[in-house]
Amino acid sequence: MHASVHRSLEGTHEHVARRSHGRPLIELSSLVKVYDTGEVPFTALKGIDLVVDEGEFVGLIGKSGSGKTTLINMITGIDRPSSGQVVVDGTPVHALGENALAAWRGRTIGVVFQFFQLLPTLTVVENVMLPMDFCNVHAVRERESYAMALLEQVEMVDQAHKLPAALSGGQQQRVAIARALANDPPILAADEPTGNLDSTTAEAVFGLFEKLVRQGKTIVMVTHDDDLAARVTRALHVRDGEIVEETRSPLKGSGQGHG
Numbered sequence: 001m002h003a004s005v006h007r008s009l010e011g012t013h014e015h016v017a018r019r020s021h022g023r024p025l026i027e028l029s030s031l032v033k034v035y036d037t038g039e040v041p042f043t044a045l046k047g048i049d050l051v052v053d054e055g056e057f058v059g060l061i062g063k064s065g066s067g068k069t070t071l072i073n074m075i076t077g078i079d080r081p082s083s084g085q086v087v088v089d090g091t092p093v094h095a096l097g098e099n100a101l102a103a104w105r106g107r108t109i110g111v112v113f114q115f116f117q118l119l120p121t122l123t124v125v126e127n128v129m130l131p132m133d134f135c136n137v138h139a140v141r142e143r144e145s146y147a148m149a150l151l152e153q154v155e156m157v158d159q160a161h162k163l164p165a166a167l168s169g170g171q172q173q174r175v176a177i178a179r180a181l182a183n184d185p186p187i188l189a190a191d192e193p194t195g196n197l198d199s200t201t202a203e204a205v206f207g208l209f210e211k212l213v214r215q216g217k218t219i220v221m222v223t224h225d226d227d228l229a230a231r232v233t234r235a236l237h238v239r240d241g242e243i244v245e246e247t248r249s250p251l252k253g254s255g256q257g258h259g
């Protein structure tokens with residue numbers, strides 16, 4: 001593995017082991033989203049208050065149309081609130097202009113989509129390197145080896161020079177996760193990342209998320225899968241634009257005692 005991947009993972013891991021509670025990383029207050037399209041304005045988020053601490057693995061669950069995508073898009077800055085505040089890693093995301101927002105997102109949040117969204121004309125390793133060009137976190141000469149180290153983490157090194165079309169869905173999603181980690185963001189946000197995968201492949205992708213949480217990442221994931229929802233550390237039940245219930249549990253899976 002690339003030395004700096006090691007360093008950053010070890011660093012965050014020590015940090016996780018040392019603290020009992022992480023610092024607040026995502027803070028939503030009085031968050032309202034009204035969609036103005038259609039004849040009557042529709043309130044998709046009705047005043048959400050939420051604090052997510054560093055190191056949490058949060059699952060957003062709820063029926064279709066309940067507001068999960070709207071909520072996660074507020075956190076990533078993909079969409080903007082009608083009122084209320086979104087503070088992520090100390091940055092007031094709701095107040096950023098477009099350019100500042102894109103630069104901020106690149107460094108702070110890796111986004112994983114249901115349909116992978118890899119660029120079809122770039123190879124696997126080129127897809128992983130692409131976000132690095134926008135953020136300048138890594139020196140140009142180190143980018144390829146860092147991308148290869150990330151591909152090693154998701155067990156995709158041997159496919160590095162293929163085009164996405166030559167990969168299975170699960171393989172494409174693993175590449176998309178490596179790409180989301182390109183600038184070493186503290187947060188991953190994923191909207192139904194396993195929604196387009198069979199259950200075995202979904203399990204592998206979820207296992208990768210569990211590993212990343214153990215390494216210190218904070219993850220917010222929308223899922224329809226009840227089995228996976230039962231395994232996050234904090235499940236938030238969304239209904240009609242509100243968080244109506246939450247359940248907390250310790251991180252399951254292998255390697256728990258490590259560190």
Ligand SMILES: Nc1ncnc2c1ncn2[C@@H]1O[C@H](COP(=O)(O)OP(=O)(O)OP(=O)(O)O)[C@@H](O)[C@H]1O
Pocket residue numbers: 035036037042044062063064065066067068069070071
């Ligand atoms: N661009 C939009 N314009 C108008 N209404 C919208 C828009 N996007 C979402 N909505 C409405 O907001 C509500 C919440 O939508 P959202 O996409 O957040 O739901 P969801 O929980 O992600 O659903 P699903 O599980 O089907 O993905 C829905 O009633 C939806 O119709």
Ligand SMILES: [Mg+2]
Pocket residue numbers: 068069070191
């Ligand atoms: Mg959705």
